[in-house]
Amino acid sequence: MPSIRVTVWNEYRHEKVHDKVAEVYPDGIHEAIAGFLRNQSFEVRTATLDEPEHGLTDAVLADTDVLIWWGHMAHHDVQDEIVERVRARVLAGMGLIVLHSGHFSKIFTKLMGSTCNLKWREIGEKERIYVIEPGHPITQGLDEHFEIPHTEMYGERFDIPAPDTLVFVSWFEGGELFRSGCCYHRGAGKVFYFRPGHETYPIFYQPEVQQVIINAVHWAAPAGGPTVTFGQRPEPLEAVEPYEA
Numbered sequence: 001m002p003s004i005r006v007t008v009w010n011e012y013r014h015e016k017v018h019d020k021v022a023e024v025y026p027d028g029i030h031e032a033i034a035g036f037l038r039n040q041s042f043e044v045r046t047a048t049l050d051e052p053e054h055g056l057t058d059a060v061l062a063d064t065d066v067l068i069w070w071g072h073m074a075h076h077d078v079q080d081e082i083v084e085r086v087r088a089r090v091l092a093g094m095g096l097i098v099l100h101s102g103h104f105s106k107i108f109t110k111l112m113g114s115t116c117n118l119k120w121r122e123i124g125e126k127e128r129i130y131v132i133e134p135g136h137p138i139t140q141g142l143d144e145h146f147e148i149p150h151t152e153m154y155g156e157r158f159d160i161p162a163p164d165t166l167v168f169v170s171w172f173e174g175g176e177l178f179r180s181g182c183c184y185h186r187g188a189g190k191v192f193y194f195r196p197g198h199e200t201y202p203i204f205y206q207p208e209v210q211q212v213i214i215n216a217v218h219w220a221a222p223a224g225g226p227t228v229t230f231g232q233r234p235e236p237l238e239a240v241e242p243y244e245a
């Protein structure tokens with residue numbers, strides 16, 4: 001079986017202007033994620049906002065099975081035509097994994113059709129993530145729950161359409177709850193939203209978080225299946241006597 005081709009996209013702005021973020025992710029969040037994915041049997045490349053066409057040319061997207069998206073402070077700098085290009089690829093079958101603050105990215109809100117707004121607080125509290133679909137491929141290798149010792153809180157309501165499958169729910173030390181792992185189908189493509197990943201905490205180095213992203217790549221990769229056709233079908237599959245009213 002050919003290896004899954006993954007493109008890790010990062011806005012890559014915080015790391016350049018915030019010392020604290022550069023300390024945690026000296027080569028950028030995209031390299032931290034690409035690093036552990038390269039230890040799997042994946043073909044991994046990265047792309048960032050300030051590259052021509054945000055690094056997401058037609059050729060790159062055509063060569064991508066699963067796109068991972070991290071963005072926060074520059075969602076509006078992402079050109080609409082590139083967003084449309086990514087959306088078209090998702091509908092045609094490319095998997096998309098949206099991380100953390102990517103909830104407000106143009107591509108995610110467009111695919112969801114809602115504001116994707118939420119509550120938040122940044123005091124470094126604890127998060128406990130519960131697996132609520134233990135049979136789901138994205139939960140393989142995890143315990144019933146795992147904790148992130150210090151993180152930003154995201155709380156309900158999270159203004160998303162009801163997920164096709166809700167895989168994780170988070171509880172925060174301050175009392176809020178959040179739907180942290182949400183699976184969707186859009187056209188022929190699969191979309192997974194995963195909450196953890198605030199830029200000032202070393203969350204992408206945590207084994208459970210890495211395991212979820214690795215599992216999600218396997219889940220979101222195109223699974224094959226029939227090529228779908230649409231539109232008028234003048235010739236019926238079975239013989240039908242045309243009826244004249």
Ligand code: ZN
Pocket residue numbers: 100101152197198199
């Ligand atoms: Zn954040």
